[in-house]
Every structure is written in structure tokens, then in C-alpha cells.
Amino acid sequence: MSTYVYGIAPADRELPDAIEGIGDPPRPVRTVRGGDLVALCSDAVTEVRADRRDLLAHQHVVIEAGKEGPVLPLRFGRISPDDATVAAVLEEHHDLYTERLKALAGKDEFNLKVHHDREAVLHAVLAEDPDLMARHAADRASGGTGREERSVFDELVARAVAERERADALLVERTLSAHAAATVHGPGDTGHLVNLSFLVERERRDAFLEAVRALHQEHEHLREQVMGPLPPYSFVEEV
Known part of the structure; x- marks a missing residue:
């Protein structure tokens, strides 16, 4: 199954319990680790449409995860083939993502x-x-x-x-x-x-x-x- 990505955070970021993402019914959000970064993810629905429910769900995940520190938010609709691909991208662009997270911290x-x-x-x-x-x-x-x-x-x-x-x-x-x-x-x-x-x-x-x-x-x-x-x-x- 494909992987929907909400944002990127440091690997020590803890998500609130049972946070729900996009989909009907909503898909549970998890983290996918690559090095010392994690992506906030859920299983991707068959077709992602920018309806109000899913837009708000995407926003909710980013806001909730951001309460404990900076999150690099991704625009709505980002889908990766699988978790392994997400992890590989995190490792490949580690320095860039880390730099951006530092720039957004506390803002x-x-x-x-x-x-x-x-x-x-x-x-x-x-x-x-x-x-x-x-x-x-x-x-x-x-x-x-x-x-x-x-x-x-x-x-x-x-x-x-x-x-x-x-x-x-x-x-x-x-x-x-x-x-x-x-x-x-x-x-x-x-x-x-x-x-x-x-x-x-x-x-x-x-x-x-x-x-x-x-x-x-x-x-x-x-x-x-x-x-x-x-x-x-x-x-x-x-x-």
C-alpha cells in the first residue's frame, strides 16, 4: 500500500496517542524513520481528494505533531510508493531537512x-x-x-x-x-x-x-x- 506523508520531524518526536489522519474512515498516523528524522505518515487512500475533511485532517496532524517541536510540513497530497521509499528520501536529504527544521524551530x-x-x-x-x-x-x-x-x-x-x-x-x-x-x-x-x-x-x-x-x-x-x-x-x- 502507498504511504501518505504529512511532514518531517526529528526522530525523537512523539506523536499524541491515536492521532488520526486522512481517509474515511480516518487512517492512523505513524512515523517512518530514516536516520535521525521521521516522516509523519499513514496508509494512503486509493484516491486523495482535497475535500474539507481531509484538508482539515492533514492540518490537524501537522499541528498536533508540532506542539512538541518543529515540523517541516508538506503540502496536502504527498504520496510515496511505500515506507521504504520514504525512509530512503529522509536519509538522502538529511542535511537539507535538518537545516530547515532548525530554521523553523520556535516559529x-x-x-x-x-x-x-x-x-x-x-x-x-x-x-x-x-x-x-x-x-x-x-x-x-x-x-x-x-x-x-x-x-x-x-x-x-x-x-x-x-x-x-x-x-x-x-x-x-x-x-x-x-x-x-x-x-x-x-x-x-x-x-x-x-x-x-x-x-x-x-x-x-x-x-x-x-x-x-x-x-x-x-x-x-x-x-x-x-x-x-x-x-x-x-x-x-x-x-
Whole structure:
């Protein structure tokens, strides 16, 4: 039977009793040793689909194993032909995996997505530009009847908002990266101003979250969504 792999840990890692992995019914999780590393594994189901139940099960295994120390988490769906192949891979890439485990020790991932509150950012760009504010006041006074003037005004506002987006994206990354060991960009087509993942040392977690709150307090047009602490998937190169 094939072997499903959740992650990699030092060989002294003890799993919680009777931890369950993917599958229906769920398959028990075990360790496969190669040198002084172990892979967190279970028997592979015939076909692995990224449904909610199995995605959560995969995440649960990595989180539970990570409570006792660092785990190198693998992306969902990693299947090896058998346990012997897994053990051989652990031995072949021992130095690389050990180095990555050391880099992740005592750290968690936090994902941050930020978008603009549309009305708030419009007020912000108008307040910062006297010419735009004057144009806005003139448009309101005229009842919005000047079509050409309105078109020019809309274009100027769009440019100002776009510039604010670029400036705010840099501000968020620069501010929060100071509280993280590493930062990576997520997919850029999510519709968010910022989609960043931060690798945060656990003793600096409160400072990081406080910095997120301070950003909102100082820049009320920013809307933040923070997820974490998470296993550091974004900071694990393909293994």
C-alpha cells in the first residue's frame, strides 16, 4: 500500500496517542524513520481528494505533531510508493531537512490580507490633496452637472487611490516585517491590497499582533484579516 506523508520531524518526536489522519474512515498516523528524522505518515487512500475533511485532517496532524517541536510540513497530497521509499528520501536529504527544521524551530506562520475600505480611502485621498478637495466641493455645489469636469475628477481620484494602494502595501510590509523572521508574498490575484505570510518567533507573537492593530488604528482606511498561528507551509520550499 502507498504511504501518505504529512511532514518531517526529528526522530525523537512523539506523536499524541491515536492521532488520526486522512481517509474515511480516518487512517492512523505513524512515523517512518530514516536516520535521525521521521516522516509523519499513514496508509494512503486509493484516491486523495482535497475535500474539507481531509484538508482539515492533514492540518490537524501537522499541528498536533508540532506542539512538541518543529515540523517541516508538506503540502496536502504527498504520496510515496511505500515506507521504504520514504525512509530512503529522509536519509538522502538529511542535511537539507535538518537545516530547515532548525530554521523553523520556535516559529509560526501568520497570514495577513489587507484591503481598503473604499469610503474611508476616498476621504483620505481627498483630505490630503487640496486640489481634489476643491474639485469635489465644486462638483457637489454644481449638482454634478459638469460631465467633463466630473470625468477629470474621477480620473484624478483613481490615480490618487492607486498611488495610495502602492504606498500602503509597502507600509504594511515594511512595518510588520520588522517583527518577523521572514516574509513571503502570497498569490497576487486575490483581490487584496496585501497578501503576505510572516514567519514569527513565538516570543514575538504579541508584538507582531500589536503592530497589526496599531496599523489599523493609525490608518483607519485599512481593513486587515489575520490568520494564525499556522504551520509554516509558506516557508517550506518543495521537498
